[in-house]
């Protein structure tokens with residue numbers, strides 16, 4: 001380790017809040033699926049900043065759009081109109097088939113905004129008595145880190161000593177239609193759920209779950225809010241993960257890859273009713289919908305479609321999944337995935353997934369453990385067959401080792 005690397009780590013340790021435990025690599029450059037550390041070592045990025053860099057690092061067309069817009073106008077606040085917002089609305093609405101758009105910045109803000117909007121819809125349209133709105137969520141959810149959201153997390157680390165929390169949330173098991181049916185009351189305004197639980201370890205619900213969820217929500221006038229912040233924009237091999245299920249959400253949340261990793265951009269997308277209840281002064285964000293964010297997001301959506309990244313995610317995802325399933329290793333308990341959202345769950349006796357991620361780093365692959373025993377794999381959607389095959393070789397040699 002060179003002294004410069006030690007300096008980065010030591011300074012972070014001394015001055016930084018220790019709310020992360022990064023793998024010991026200091027990155028300084030990225031291009032496509034590759035990133036380089038300060039010593040010039042190259043790695044295949046199998047995390048993509050938790051799917052925010054789906055278009056590949058430093059995509060030249062998104063970069064050009066960002067630089068061009070940064071020269072012209074970056075921020076106006078929503079006190080005035082800007083010449084990028086309307087075009088962003090047109091393009092995201094056309095891409096996703098949505099009627100109303102609310103631009104925000106982080107994913108958590110999009111989730112918070114959706115919670116506020118469905119509650120307001122519940123009181124003003126559905127007729128729920130004031131203060132009584134209920135939102136149903138799933139166990140092992142991940143929707144972000146703000147106070148409102150961590151209050152309905154089931155992960156003790158996420159919640160402990162951050163309370164008191166806001167009431168109004170009911171938690172049911174993921175993938176359980178009967179539990180949803182039982183939890184719905186006349187005061188239920190929404191069911192907030194991830195199509196595939198990402199942070200929980202890429203948990204795919206039983207087939208047929210979401211069509212039944214859709215039916216129940218429609219029958220009970222409950223808004224189905226799909227958090228597609230991680231699954232959306234091609235990650236699972238379709239534009240939206242809901243398309244695998246043949247359903248349409250009432251409210252869809254996007255973030256992460258909406259900017260291709262250049263800038264925080266998120267959005268709440270809805271039917272006319274839900275976002276239609278918000279009036280001037282009732283919700284907002286200084287940076288939400290700013291011209292720089294809009295220009296970046298427009299370019300990020302454009303390259304995703306024009307460069308065939310969604311189809312590529314389906315194709316390379318299938319290749320990657322099959323390749324992982326073909327690895328014969330006693331360490332592997334289960335391989336899961338849809339598109340390029342993949343995970344290898346290890347047997348508990350195989351040791352911590354973190355050890356395998358560190359071993360992968362030595363072989364030129366950056367991947368991230370989640371929940372002790374799972375390695376999550378989510379490369380940029382521009383990955384090629386040769387790169388998938390090379391990655392599979394590194395996974396095979398790493399996973400056949402015993403690092404317990």
Ligand SMILES: *Cc1c(COP(=O)(O)O)cnc(C)c1O
Nearest residue numbers: 106107108142143144227229230
């Ligand atoms: C990452 C993520 C969020 C939160 O996004 P931030 O930009 O980190 O606030 C919310 N929901 C899901 C499903 C996510 O993966």
